[in-house]
Amino acid sequence: MTQAHLVQRATGLLRTFNEAGVLAAADVHVALRLAKLTGEDSEPVLLATAMTVRAVRAGSVCLDLRRLRDVTIDEESGVDDDQVDLSTLPWPELDDVIAALRKSRLVIGGPAGPLRPLRLVDTAEGELLYLDRYFRQEQTIRHALDARASVQPTVDARVVYEKLAELFVDPSGTQTSAPDRQRIAAAVAATRWTTVIAGGPGTGKTHTIARILALLVAEHGSHVRIGLAAPTGKAAARLQESVSDQAAELTLPHGVTAMTLHRLLGWQRGSNSRFRHNASNRLPYDVIVVDETSMVSLTMMCRLLEAVRPDARLVLVGDPDQLTSVDAGAVLADLVARPVAEAANATLGALVGSDVAALDDPHSLTDDERDRLRGGVIRLTRGRRFGGAIEELAAAVRGGDEDRVIDLLRSGSPETSFHSPDDLTALHDDVVATASAVADAAAVGDVDGALRSLESHRLLCAHRDGPFGVQRWAQRAREWVGTSRGEWLDPANWYPGQPLLVTANDHETRIYNGDTGVIVDRGDGTLMAAFQRGSEPYLLYPSQLSAVQTVYAMTIHRSQGSQYDAVSVLLPARASSLLTRELLYTAITRARNHVRIVGSEEAVRVGVTRQVLRASGLRRTFL
Numbered sequence: 001m002t003q004a005h006l007v008q009r010a011t012g013l014l015r016t017f018n019e020a021g022v023l024a025a026a027d028v029h030v031a032l033r034l035a036k037l038t039g040e041d042s043e044p045v046l047l048a049t050a051m052t053v054r055a056v057r058a059g060s061v062c063l064d065l066r067r068l069r070d071v072t073i074d075e076e077s078g079v080d081d082d083q084v085d086l087s088t089l090p091w092p093e094l095d096d097v098i099a100a101l102r103k104s105r106l107v108i109g110g111p112a113g114p115l116r117p118l119r120l121v122d123t124a125e126g127e128l129l130y131l132d133r134y135f136r137q138e139q140t141i142r143h144a145l146d147a148r149a150s151v152q153p154t155v156d157a158r159v160v161y162e163k164l165a166e167l168f169v170d171p172s173g174t175q176t177s178a179p180d181r182q183r184i185a186a187a188v189a190a191t192r193w194t195t196v197i198a199g200g201p202g203t204g205k206t207h208t209i210a211r212i213l214a215l216l217v218a219e220h221g222s223h224v225r226i227g228l229a230a231p232t233g234k235a236a237a238r239l240q241e242s243v244s245d246q247a248a249e250l251t252l253p254h255g256v257t258a259m260t261l262h263r264l265l266g267w268q269r270g271s272n273s274r275f276r277h278n279a280s281n282r283l284p285y286d287v288i289v290v291d292e293t294s295m296v297s298l299t300m301m302c303r304l305l306e307a308v309r310p311d312a313r314l315v316l317v318g319d320p321d322q323l324t325s326v327d328a329g330a331v332l333a334d335l336v337a338r339p340v341a342e343a344a345n346a347t348l349g350a351l352v353g354s355d356v357a358a359l360d361d362p363h364s365l366t367d368d369e370r371d372r373l374r375g376g377v378i379r380l381t382r383g384r385r386f387g388g389a390i391e392e393l394a395a396a397v398r399g400g401d402e403d404r405v406i407d408l409l410r411s412g413s414p415e416t417s418f419h420s421p422d423d424l425t426a427l428h429d430d431v432v433a434t435a436s437a438v439a440d441a442a443a444v445g446d447v448d449g450a451l452r453s454l455e456s457h458r459l460l461c462a463h464r465d466g467p468f469g470v471q472r473w474a475q476r477a478r479e480w481v482g483t484s485r486g487e488w489l490d491p492a493n494w495y496p497g498q499p500l501l502v503t504a505n506d507h508e509t510r511i512y513n514g515d516t517g518v519i520v521d522r523g524d525g526t527l528m529a530a531f532q533r534g535s536e537p538y539l540l541y542p543s544q545l546s547a548v549q550t551v552y553a554m555t556i557h558r559s560q561g562s563q564y565d566a567v568s569v570l571l572p573a574r575a576s577s578l579l580t581r582e583l584l585y586t587a588i589t590r591a592r593n594h595v596r597i598v599g600s601e602e603a604v605r606v607g608v609t610r611q612v613l614r615a616s617g618l619r620r621t622f623l
């Protein structure tokens with residue numbers, strides 16, 4: 001533990017857990033401040049308070065008290081996890097913690113005033129402890145969803161039935177055979193105010209979104225007001241492109257634009273949480289579709305649900321198995337797993353009953369999925385992009401089957417490869433070949449060629465810093481490329497073929513955090529930065545770029561929402577707590593044709609086994 005992470009004022013349990021590297025200084029400070037404000041001095045209560053702050057910092061919405069001891073050393077504490085055995089810490093008994101919380105001023109309020117910063121909630125699976133703010137946000141979401149599920153829109157079943165038959169056809173123009181989960185998704189969106197569409201990459205989520213819009217336009221007319229949004233600018237740009245590509249074929253209204261969720265809600269300068277659209281100034285749309293919902297935090301989902309009119313359709317789309325939002329919450333995964341109280345919808349049965357009931361097909365709904373469908377949740381399962389070994393590998397990772405993952409990696413399939421950490425030849429060759437192809441195209445002004453080659457291979461790292469972090473590996477890859485080309489590639493000066501990563505949104509130049517591009521020579525010595533925008537490249541002068549990095553490697557988090565022909569995933573040697581099933585799944589599903597894992601078998605096994613367990617109450621029934 002370094003001095004910077006120690007809180008000198010802390011005593012008792014707070015001090016012990018701070019010294020052990022379980023609690024960070026910030027966690028202890030909040031607990032001490034609340035103790036001072038309320039006069040609370042129970043050590044178990046203050047420990048639980050600090051652990052709740054820690055849980056939120058790690059992405060949970062609340063602290064699952066039954067899993068109080070299920071913690072690891074805080075990554076930034078500087079404490080070596082080999083040196084501390086957390087089970088030997090003086091953990092208070094769970095019953096004592098709960099009993100102390102039940103009478104704590106922090107939970108029930110005190111004579112000093114209305115301050116009641118913690119909420120203790122009983123659920124069938126045990127007690128949850130919340131910071132009040134997150135409890136209220138979660139309740140807003142719960143109540144809004146319940147209210148929206150308690151009434152159904154009026155449906156013109158004949159129009160919807162006919163339009164479904166027209167929209168869901170195979171290439172020969174005949175209706176697709178049952179079960180067609182995409183058709184079910186569209187029918188759900190027509191018959192409910194809230195629809196959740198889950199699906200892995202390439203399962204046709206955007207394809208389905210475009211058809212849902214066409215269906216609703218056919219039913220309600222072209223004046224239907226449509227709002228398309230995604231949590232990041234890059235994801236919004238991709239959604240926009242994909243819907244625009246299908247607009248003519250499906251006769252969608254002109255000018256449907258996708259934007260970031262912040263923009264949809266009316267982001268206001270100087271306020272991070274107050275939007276122009278809110279409970280007293282609702283969003284003007286009849287249909288709102290949110291893509292990449294796995295990246296939406298609890299707070300943003302709360303703001304969205306406050307602002308959506310009760311009679312507006314909301315379609316939430318995303319991959320619940322991917323990495324979650326940076327801020328607290330895993331709302332999409334929670335919505336997919338929520339208990340369902342609703343009865344079956346007769347109109348839905350009339351529209352797609354044969355799809356729902358179909359048996360003996362790999363894509364038939366399971367009994368559990370039929371239950372979830374009553375709650376408006378449908379998962380798309382048919383991968384249309386890659387198939388084969390990559391899809392099997394992704395499925396094995398998602399299902400936590402570590403033996404199968406190792407077998408698939410060692411199977412010798414041309415789509416997967418597995419290298420020990422010191423076997424870097426293939427990685428080196430791919431990095432150099434990609435960079436050379438990009439540089440050759442960029443040098444002669446072949447913008448399309450440079451952008452296309454940029455997508456042929458990407459090196460992904462789990463960490464930002466450290467020996468397996470992106471900083472070190474991006475530099476190493478740049479040196480490999482420089483050596484092979486006989487040049488010193490100086491990231492401080494623009495050069496043709498330089499791969500770029502945008503690190504902040506810039507609405508004026510229309511480039512967004514996470515966009516990747518490349519420096520090209522326009523043919524006359526003028527250097528331009530090129531980015532892909534739909535089918536057209538988008539060119540800017542490098543001087544217009546405010547926040548970019550040279551990117552020979554990127555973090556898996558950054559790669560979310562992008563795809564490459566081949567992906568190399570560099571895993572940390574030692575099992576780091578960052579290495580999780582969601583991280584591996586996200587990395588693997590970035591690849592179209594080939595996934596290379598560079599790391600030890602132990603690292604892969606640990607990654608497959610460890611899930612990001614973000615505690616929340618949305619999956620539970622409160623008692």
Ligand SMILES: Nc1ncnc2c1ncn2[C@@H]1O[C@H](COP(=O)(O)OP(=O)(O)OP(=O)(O)O)[C@@H](O)[C@H]1O
Pocket residue numbers: 182199200201202203204205206207208242384385
């Ligand atoms: N029912 C279908 N019939 C024919 N082609 C389809 C169908 N559904 C999807 N596709 C095609 O499969 C590809 C992947 O679909 P789409 O882009 O909609 O998937 P996605 O789930 O949105 O993927 P991602 O989120 O990974 O971008 C696209 O080329 C799309 O046109």
